[in-house]
Amino acid sequence: MNLKQLSERLNLSQTTVSRALNGYPEVNEGTRKRVAAAAAKYRYHPNVRARTLATGRSMSIGHVIPLSQQVELVNLVFSDFVAGAGVIYAEHGYNMTLTIVQDVDELDAYRRLSEHGAVDGVIVQAPARDDQRISFLSDLKIPFVVHGRATAVTAPYAWLDVNNKSAFQTGTEYLISLGHHRIALVNGQEKMDFAIRRREGYTEAVMSAGLSLDQNLMSSADMSEPNGYAAACRFLDLDDPPTAFIASSIVLALGIKRAIRERGLRLGVDVSVLSYDDDISYLPNTGDTPLFTTMRSSVKAAGAHCARMLIDLITTPDAPLPTELWEAEFVLGTSTGPGPFA
Amino acid sequence: MNLKQLSERLNLSQTTVSRALNGYPEVNEGTRKRVAAAAAKYRYHPNVRARTLATGRSMSIGHVIPLSQQVELVNLVFSDFVAGAGVIYAEHGYNMTLTIVQDVDELDAYRRLSEHGAVDGVIVQAPARDDQRISFLSDLKIPFVVHGRATAVTAPYAWLDVNNKSAFQTGTEYLISLGHHRIALVNGQEKMDFAIRRREGYTEAVMSAGLSLDQNLMSSADMSEPNGYAAACRFLDLDDPPTAFIASSIVLALGIKRAIRERGLRLGVDVSVLSYDDDISYLPNTGDTPLFTTMRSSVKAAGAHCARMLIDLITTPDAPLPTELWEAEFVLGTSTGPGPFA
DNA sequence: GCATTTTTTCAAAGCGCTTTGAGATTGGCA
């Protein structure tokens, strides 16, 4: 059943039926009711393909996922982000178009989506410091929102980011206030913008407390459990091991925990661990007393809000590019305790 | 630049240009080259919305993800499945439309996708024993492929499944052959079809070895680490604890491992653990000697193959509904060893 | 050299919807 057939059944023009269904004001309330009833009766549903052609909008938002080596993180964070965004899309009648690509083809995938008019906007995740995607998408003139920021990119763009620097500064300061003077940083890949900012926050806290910055106490790698374990082993086996760790993700912290336990040390007593927490549903760190002390910010909430920002951007193209900075929340757990200088 | 403009530039009709670009035989090779060159020069890309309207096909495949409590499993398995499928979609020019819904709205989401003509086919994941989605989609007359099976559904449908029963029968038999007589089953939710079949395989192996089937040695719950841990604790603290476990996922096995370690027992020596392994990239169980002995089958490969089956189904609607049963592969790790009756 | 194929190209009709610009009704007011 299409619009033409429905309008014939009703003895109305397609125009009137279309307007009645889409809530335009210039149609009589009685007519509208009659149309709605008939639409329900005949199970009429406007064809989405025809509609998008006519309106010029695809009512669909693109996410491009590179199939990289570091699938772990992407998958986990991505799932929650998408879960948050997907709900908002649905509320506004948008679909979500997912494209899985080999690393190398990523820009190409964006270009195709844009040139084919397959999507009205895209989301960019996990930007590197000097991320190419941003200028690329700007040139394409397609609305997009970045989850995170790219420090080295000067052109304006819409973004939503957590204040990674202040999160790590606060976290490190907390450890220092507990009496820890040797604090190890187990960071994500430092080509990622968030990792760079986190290191800055850590560095600033250590320096302004008058402590020495030890390059041997910092590591940077993909955020996997084994990498956390390996880094922690390296640090704990030093002659002068750290008494506390600050980690970039719960997954890394789990690896650190394993190394600590393995050495017969007690988490939160002999060694403290503070972690950043994306609040991923697969890795809950909750309950009355969460295991880890964390700086927490929900990636799911971020997904939902990026979705809102993007939809606004699409519907109001001339509005200034929105940016938003969220602060991570401090959550006390049992993984931290007094240090040697308490 | 659209088709009309391009054809005017070339002094050809839209028909000829369209045919040249789409590889139809009735266009001169010289003309085709000229058209291709011009298309490249002017960066012409057919508008996907117009094309789908004209062809009646959306070139897009739908995945519906319910936002349930058991997000963990879904996310993890889903990510890998989708990674496999996405590559195949891309190769065949299909897009992937992801819809995130509340549990309750799942059927509705399928209906909408179908009635709006937004997708040419859908994938159904993680079917329950008597899954409603299957008959629902059959009624909708939309092509679909089920990843898994629904025992209680008698109508024919296209599916790809792993032989869960034989996988668990083989795994259990292996443990028995090692000399284990008390083997605990730590299963997924037994409303899920795969979990029911796994229990059958386990039961059959235990029975035909002449061992007694102990209901106290079987558990069924969401496949999370804490659930694996809890079940293992319960079993290990029995007066007559099991000497071996067979688990439905690596995540459960990790929980079991924790319970074992916590009791000062040695994995693969005092207690054996065999697990089913979806070969998820986030949870690698690889290397020269993998940690766990497993029955393995790649969910990513399954995703890719389901995608192929669905595309075939879409392009050849009259072909008989394909079904495919894969056997899981036995992988020897270090988590299993001789039992008390070796 | 003319009739017959075969090859190449074209005009035009959809696909199913939105939206413009205009016509038909109705109501209010002098």
Added chain:
DNA sequence: TGCCAATCTCAAAGCGCTTTGAAAAAATGC
């Protein structure tokens, strides 16, 4: 009653592509 504005409805023109059916051009056969 007549006139103007407000309300309601409509025909038709896109949106950009594919595809049908036919015509024009080139190749072939006798």
